[in-house]
Amino acid sequence: MRILLVGSGGREHALAWKIRQSPLVEKLWIAPGNPGTAELGENVPIALTGLDALVSFARDQAADLVVVGPEGPLVAGLSDRLAAAGVRCFGPLQNAAEIEGSKSFCKELLVRYRIPTANYRVFSELNPAISYLEGGARYPLVVKASGLAAGKGVTVASEPAGARQAAKAMLEDGIFGAAGRTIVIEEYLQGAEVSAFILTDGRTFTQLELCQDHKTLLEGGRGPNTGGMGAISPVPQVSERTRDSIERQILLPTLHGLNHDGRRFHGILYAGLKLTPAGPKVLEFNARFGDPECEVLMLRMRSDLLPLLCAAAEGTLENQEAPEWDPRPAVTVVLASGGYPGNYATGHPIEGLDAVAQGRELQVFHCGTALRDGRLVTAGGRVLAVSALGDDLNSARRRAYSAVEQIRFPGMTYRRDIGAEAADALEALR
Ligand SMILES: Nc1ncnc2c1ncn2[C@@H]1O[C@H](COP(=O)(O)OP(=O)(O)O)[C@@H](O)[C@H]1O
Ligand SMILES: [Mg+2]
Structure with missing residues (x-):
């Protein structure tokens, strides 16, 4: 199969890494990609905003599937344009992606279908x-x-x-x-945060493993919110029962609600949740994989991802087995530029990456990097996502952090407590 993957972050590097392992892949392009994805396929210099150029490229190269990583192109209608050009796309049409593109629309839908979420008001x-x-x-x-x-x-x-x-x-x-x-003002919800994902063709769905992102810049939930400073999967504090109720009370009724409204959703439907004392409640919905959640999911997924992506895109997911997962936990630690999520400098040389022994159990995904005169330099707020599997959460953490210690760039910042709270919770259960 000939695949075009759209995006340039850690999520897309992880997707490219996973897709590349499929025996079905004949050709993989990444637009625009990054130095990490360049090792796995051919980067194509088309920006995420170049919807026409993306569609022409996919059509001219006879791509069998376009996989869209980030929300921007989905909300702007890339999936619709590809459909009009007769190209299969993994990622929802614009009217379904609106669940992420408009929080006021999302809240209205949640309330109308009685899906638990914070009380809110909308103002313009x-x-x-x-x-x-x-x-x-x-x-x-x-x-x-x-x-x-x-x-x-x-x-x-x-x-x-x-x-x-x-x-x-x-x-x-x-x-x-x-x-x-337009703004949404809503009630503050207490509780642990989890990310839940379903992969769906609109009719059939399969829940992926739960993840936990670490949103704030600083340890212990302090400091400003970021795109995500690290993630773990699974989330040991969440019981099988809670997981079922997330599926029954939140993921399924949202998918049904979208369908009922004539907005059939195919792709990844991602619920950002708080586990409140009154049960799980929705913070928001997204229309794609989370970043850095995708990094830990790809490390743990044992099945071939590509047939699932194709089946979701063409509406034949009912013929697919649910994916198999590595039972071992995975951790990803994001290395960020000093100053992020505010202003930060770029172009700093990244040292030590060659010394990291990468393999099935340890991968360093590129988020914001570039090559300058053949040297790897920083090129974004989030720079690398150091991702590891371990026999238990603490060994996954140790493996990730010992790789982190080998990598350096000026201003490098990261949280030392990714997965620490979950590890403590496990310890307390013992
Ligand atoms: N109602 C809420 N109560 C408590 N924390 C919230 C609430 N809404 C958002 N947050 C915090 O802010 C973060 C970002 O909010 P979210 O709605 O996911 O927007 P986005 O991801 O688009 O920035 C969440 O991950 C959560 O940590
Ligand atoms: Mg969010």
Whole structure:
């Protein structure tokens, strides 16, 4: 098969690594890719915003399947354009991807289908928002840009001043442009965060393994939110029963709701959840794999991913076996540029990567790297995702962190506690 993978981050490097292992692959292109994906296939210099160029490339090269990694092109309608050009695409059509592209739409859908989520209000004008924030609102609460804001559009506020400032920055100063012209203000939910995924063709679905991202920059849940500083899978604190109730009360009714609304979803439907004392509740839905969750999932997936992607794209998932998973846990630790998620410098040389012995149990996925005069340099906020499997969570952590210690670049920052809370919880159960 001839595959075009769209994207350039750690998620796409992990997908390329996994897809490459399939005996069905004849040719793999990655657009635009990164130095990591260049080792696995052919990078094609087409930007994520170049929808026409992506469609032409896929058609001209007779790609059998286009796999879309990030949300941007899906929300912009890449899947629809590929369908119109007769090219199979793994990733939802625009009207289904709206579940990620518009948080206000997502909330409305969740409430209409009685899917547990935080109470909320939607505003598109500042004055009513401020009246609410200074009047009846209970704190802490969360202010969110409704549209895509690359993981930066959410503020948790413990008192009115911070909430007002966030609302003003979005609605009046336009810091997120059109994405912040509508905002969602919602109740703060307590509890551990988990990421749940289904792979679906719209009718049949298979739940993937649960993951836990570590959203904040600093250890112990402190500091600003990021795109994700590390992940683990599975999540040992989550019982089989909770996992079932996530499927029954959240994933399935959302898929049914989308179908019922004429927005058949195919691809990866990703629920960001809080495990509250009143049961799991939805923070948001995404229309693609999480990054860094994809890195741990690909390390743990034993089955060939490619037939599943094809079946989801063509509507024949019922003929596929559910994927098999390595029972061993996986951990990924993100190495970020100093200053991220704010401003950071790029172009710093990355040292020590050659010394890391990579294999089935340890992979360093590239997130934001570039080659300059043949040297690997930093090129993004998140730079590398050091990912490891282990016989237990602590050995996976040890393996990942000993690789981390071999890698250096100026300003390199990372969390030392990825998976630590889960490891403590396991210890307490013993
Ligand atoms: N209602 C909420 N209660 C508590 N924390 C929240 C709430 N909504 C969002 N968060 C925190 O903010 C992060 C980002 O919010 P999310 O809705 O997932 O937006 P995005 O991923 O688009 O930035 C979440 O991962 C979670 O840590
Ligand atoms: Mg999120």
